[in-house]
Amino acid sequence: MSRVSFADRGRLIWYAMRRGLSHVAGRLAASRLLDLFRLGGRNERIAIAPQSLRTADPTRASEIYAGRFALAGKIVVCDGRSPFEMEAPTPDWAASLLGFGWLRHMRAAESAGARANARALVEEWIALQGGWNRVAWRPEIVSRRIVSWLSQASLILAEADVRFYRRFIRSLARQVRFLRWTAGDAQDGVPRLQAAIALTYAALCMTGQTRHLKRATKRLSAELDRQILADGGHVSRNPGALIELLADLLPLAQAFTSRNVAPPPALLNAVDRMMPMLRFFRHSDKTFALFNGMGPTAQDLLATILAYDDARGRPVANAIHSGYQRIEARDTVVLMDTGAPPPLAVSADAHAGCLSFELSSRQQRIVVNCGLPAAGKGNWRHLARATAAHSTVTFNQTSSCDFYDTRVMRRVFGTLIAGGPSRIAATRDADDHAEQVRVSHDGYADKFGVIHQRTVTLSADGRRLEGEDIFLPARGEALPAKLPDEFAVRFHLHPTIRVARVDDGHGVMLTLPNRDVWAFLAHEDRVDIEESVYLGGRTGPRRTVQLVIHGHARRAPRVEWTFAPLLMMAVIRVMCLPSVPDDRRG
Template sequence: MSEELAASRAPTKGARSEHHIMPPGNRTADLCVAAARRTLDHALAYIYGTRVYGLTLRGPMPDHMVHYPKDLRPGRADKGAALMHGRFDLPGGQVRVTDTSPFLAAAPSETWAEELHGFSWARHLSARGDAHARQFARLLIEDWIATSGRWHPIAWRPHVIGRRLISWVANGRLIMENSELVYRSTLLRNMASQARHLARVAGGAPAGEPRLTAALGLAFSGLCLSDGPKRLAKGLALVCRELREQILPDGGHISRSPAAQLSILLDLVSLREALIARRQEVPMDVRNAIDRMMPMLRFFRHGDSKLALFNGSNEGPDGAIDAVLAYDDTKGKPFGFAPHSGYQRLSAGKSTLLIDTGPPPPGRYSHDSHAGCLSFEMSAGRCRLVVNCGDTRLFGPDWRAASRATAAHSTMVVNDTSSARFTQGAMAHLLLGPRLMEGPSRVESRRNETADGIWLEASHNGYQKLFGLIHGRRLFLAANGEDLRGEDHLLRVTDDDTPPWHPDYWKKKTEGEAFALRFHLHPEARASLAHDGSNVLVMLPNGDGWQFRARVLGGGESTLTLEDSVYLGGGETTRRSEQIVVSGHVFKDEAKVQWAWRRLSNARPTKGEEAEVPEFPELTPASPASD
């Protein structure tokens, strides 16, 4: 080996390696625990619905709200107007009501019902702030108390109560000020009953963000109602326990969802500010969690200041990210990699890449997880170029299932099969919900930063069990941010532990699996395929032009096409978009695709004149990213 090659392969100061191994789950044990839990929940629901249990929720009645915490989730007056016209477009579905109560309407999904009973949408009525909005909000609360105020199987779930109490105290001026005495007394009495029940069941809420929401609701009720000092102490203790369990050392949430990161941070900052306003001590666990989560939220932002689309996320509510980051005293730049959350961020010039380099979260935290291992997103300045499709809960379970598949992400797909599998079968789905059951158990990444740019090499084994293939991806972003080079490869591996009589043994001996390397484009990016099919030119709204080229190595036929896609990043609408697809077949136990994105110096060629076509860049074996 030459001295130059040896030097290039030697560890450097900027090199960092990460290894993520997900412990294998036990599906049988999970199903048994879920079945036992569901049986217990049904028994408890019967008890909670009795008049005798309702009597146990009586106690001292608060006479007023002592504090109205600030709701950092921005409200929209236009959405408030839609609600007043009977249009309840909430996560989980869309319902129009005219002459009936929304709480008696047929719910399109449990998610929609939880959102309706959680009253998070009340902030849109507060955004209107007029007398009609106040009257409408109070009529809906009276309606809710009449239909669901004693017991309801969905409305009285711990996390739904938590969200409703947070929403009611945060919108206290809307629903309380200058109200009639009878209405105000009935509302406060009902809130106290909900809070007493929540104090008993908050710890049994579903794991993850729902349990933290229940704990936060308990803390807010204790802080904002005049009879709540004991509930405040219990709620804060539960909040601190869940923060220690759910917030990773790098500040990410255990679900690996940027949306969960934002949602939890919005509530935590609101709680911290409310405690300070009430001259209460802020627990150290709350302070530490906020300090760690703020940089991680910046990590997940693109050049347009909105969220990346990984693991159930969309771009985020308008203004919500800026609202919470306004309370970040450090205002530091995003770091480069999140070793515990399993993400990498490459920034150079005006370009930003975010890459998923981690395994799925533990099963109980994976209800929003996607099969997007090694997918990436890229923005150039304030314009998004390469994206994932995102996630939506407005259009039903079929849309959501499609958005979670690997094909909805900018990565490589084998045989139209996702790299992770979700719950299958009515019984498993009923007991466990739409959680992830099996996915990449080992994900490795190695990063190196040099004067030339940033190198990243990563791999996952999500296709090993089905096809005996390992997917690897190598990326290089030049220092000026105008040149992104990539290489995706599939390599067949031998698993000596699989006996010949096992069905997977023969699957691994087959060849010729089809693959598709997908690059989903943002709807505002305009793409055109060259006549000879050799490259794609993409124009961004800011006038920048980017050229994509690819080639498949090692033999076999391949195609470069421009196909239809869909963008769900807005969260409330579907937008037509396009995707670049490089397709081929595994040949002689291996497939390798080299590709490149390069910003064109002449972004707008005149009519009849073709833009300069750069030479295809090489990823040499002696690169610092090699091992």
């Protein structure tokens, strides 16, 4: 089902047409023929090479020298051919190859052979695809290649002769000209902001581009103001976007200083807002929560970025603009998605996970969302974005969001979220004993006449998480009698958790890797243990399980549950009222 309005559909079609036209104009602007009419082109040079914060592995240099390109989870062996002549196994592999981010591994090798090989590969690309290539000249990939070439300029140009230096500068200038024409029509969100960052890098680092610095800075400031929210989150609501953007923005601020130019206030303000949000999304094991397209956490890169944070303040608890809540007590952390889907144009990676939560304690993940893998995303994206892949409630086996998926639009934008929760009410209370978040959303109101309300309460000692899911009528005093009302309350578990069922069927024992034993109690409801998959690990998809409470909302409009260490759970059991018989379920 799609709820894209005619106005939104028209805007998408117009944007697709405009992007095609700007692509043609950019290709003309980047034509090699224009080099014949450019004055002073021979005097262009690289003034500074910005720092790269991304982790490098010198052992990868020998693999590249041998023609073995392991990128985006796929390996291509060139067997004497150029990698730019090989058929890409996946679009992600092609994007990684053509973005040249792998040059950092060759620089880390610190050998003459690695430098010569890097120079040869750049020269091959200029010869084979420097004039034009449909994939290589996509604005999103051009921006990554510009930043890679500039940051690795000392590697590429070391011991280079004058002829290669001039070819390299001319090619780089052509790519910058192309991006200047097409940056505004790059895919909205992170790719468009990265295009603005690349143009600013070029204006700072290349002597022939300095005259464009004012315009590039204005474009960058506008994108930062538009995309970085007041609480420091990104407009796409993807936590991983913060890591990717800060890896470029921090060296960019240093590049301004190196050129004796004051960084724009929008850049400094954005960085100051984003830094605390890095800590907001981190669990007790230092990995990011798996919301809205987040995959495996790049721990080394994250640690490097956090080293730039001088304040090191405690993260905020209520990220109201980004739509997330954080509850932290002692060694226990609860993170909860309490926001509406992002704007249509930046929703290609957003998930239907409203009111999902994750739980960790003493550096151990317990409850998770499925997440998205680092490689092979296309195989999992449809399943990973569904509500059922999140630790929340699904109604009648459907998602709380509608996905806009047509073949034509998918090629340009990906699969967008066309509709979902629009009215979300959140309140937060705390006292000396516990902290509580209560949230409701209307994602199922139009389909099934149901409002889902979830309350989570974490004790002050972090040893007990109590939850309550209530199903309220969206209109009138009762749930619609003629609409289906089947629900499933899901709790996906981290794959390192060992599970054992309690005899009465209302609880489950959870053994953590550190040998802590927690228990899950569903009080009046039966708990089923079902298969699941964890996609947020660095080693790829892993099998795991989920705890599921099935029922019918008209018969059981309230579900209560508790996570607690085993000894604490024994006390809770004694205090609970006798269980209602299982036949309360339909």
